[in-house]
Amino acid sequence: MHLLDILSLRPVPASAVFLSLTRRCPLSCRHCSTSSTLRSEEHSELPFLRLVSSFTSGLHPRLVLMSGGEALLRPHLVERIAARARESGTGSYLLSGMFFARQARIPAPVRKAIEAVDHFAASMDAFHEEEVPRRAVLAVLRALQAEDRDISVQLTGLSDDDPYLAEAVGDIRDALGDQVPILVGLVGPVGRAAKWADGRRRILTHRPMASVPAPCTMAAWPVVTFDGTVVACCNQDVVDRGGGVPAHLRLGHADRDGWPEIRRRSVTRPLLRAVRAVGPRAVATLSGLHQAGDYCETCRSLADDPRAAATADRPVFTLLEREARNRQLAEGPAGFARRFGSARYGELVGLGR
Numbered sequence: 001m002h003l004l005d006i007l008s009l010r011p012v013p014a015s016a017v018f019l020s021l022t023r024r025c026p027l028s029c030r031h032c033s034t035s036s037t038l039r040s041e042e043h044s045e046l047p048f049l050r051l052v053s054s055f056t057s058g059l060h061p062r063l064v065l066m067s068g069g070e071a072l073l074r075p076h077l078v079e080r081i082a083a084r085a086r087e088s089g090t091g092s093y094l095l096s097g098m099f100f101a102r103q104a105r106i107p108a109p110v111r112k113a114i115e116a117v118d119h120f121a122a123s124m125d126a127f128h129e130e131e132v133p134r135r136a137v138l139a140v141l142r143a144l145q146a147e148d149r150d151i152s153v154q155l156t157g158l159s160d161d162d163p164y165l166a167e168a169v170g171d172i173r174d175a176l177g178d179q180v181p182i183l184v185g186l187v188g189p190v191g192r193a194a195k196w197a198d199g200r201r202r203i204l205t206h207r208p209m210a211s212v213p214a215p216c217t218m219a220a221w222p223v224v225t226f227d228g229t230v231v232a233c234c235n236q237d238v239v240d241r242g243g244g245v246p247a248h249l250r251l252g253h254a255d256r257d258g259w260p261e262i263r264r265r266s267v268t269r270p271l272l273r274a275v276r277a278v279g280p281r282a283v284a285t286l287s288g289l290h291q292a293g294d295y296c297e298t299c300r301s302l303a304d305d306p307r308a309a310a311t312a313d314r315p316v317f318t319l320l321e322r323e324a325r326n327r328q329l330a331e332g333p334a335g336f337a338r339r340f341g342s343a344r345y346g347e348l349v350g351l352g353r
Ligand code: SF4
Pocket: 025, 026, 027, 028, 029, 031, 032, 033, 034, 035, 036, 068, 069, 070, 096, 097, 098, 123, 128
């Protein structure tokens, strides 16, 4: 499964689901959006397994994406999820910070987990390189490439003009024969980076489409958070609130809600649909509400407001949501990568196609 196949699903509501398998991580990168350490929270495996077990061949997401913290601290769980997902026709994706690359050999359980998934992505950036040498990560990726595995690099920099990005992109392309897609993102002021990202470097951690109204493009894929709470988007502020998330962004809990229920709520909840169609600011304006702060703060403020609920009930949002989705599909995977991450390097998601 090439990265382009994954990103082409991004605008389609409930076509995929994120699983945050653990907040723990053996690394301590200075920009970590989840503020992960080895002592961070880790909950039971059961909610994740239950949710994936509720997929059927007739009703399942196209893709399940596993991350953390470091998902490979739970290699057996990764393997089980990938295997169970495949039984119902769901593909699997795994993102790792590559802690294991520091060892001479990939530990057997980690290798089995990587072999179990349909796409493996490695995080790389200047902060990771303080913990794991780039050459070690590239050596693992070269070995996986030689086995014909579908892999990609998730590279992060400070801005489009960050000299690190130019140098690292060149090095990765050389080392992997220009055949491995690279998704280039920019550090956002969340998690540990919030402590040092200054005003000049502050970028939106969520970028709606540039048009007016500006639809939210992050609310299509549900996220199962570390404790099993299921939320509507991958905004880290929302994910970190767990059970305290605003009502319209809370889709349930993987302990008791199966995929059919989670999917139904994600696809049909009126306020969520309206946010996907025109964005929270337009919903607030149409409802006579003031803007509560930035884009996502405005979204969170819509919860439980009867005027926002009445606005979102209008049938026109069904049409507007479809229109917003079609515009994103026309933008394509590189367009998504340019908007969500680095505008300069967006095209690199197509390498190796
Ligand atoms: S590898 Fe990822 S999860 Fe771990 S500390 Fe670094 S950024 Fe955070």
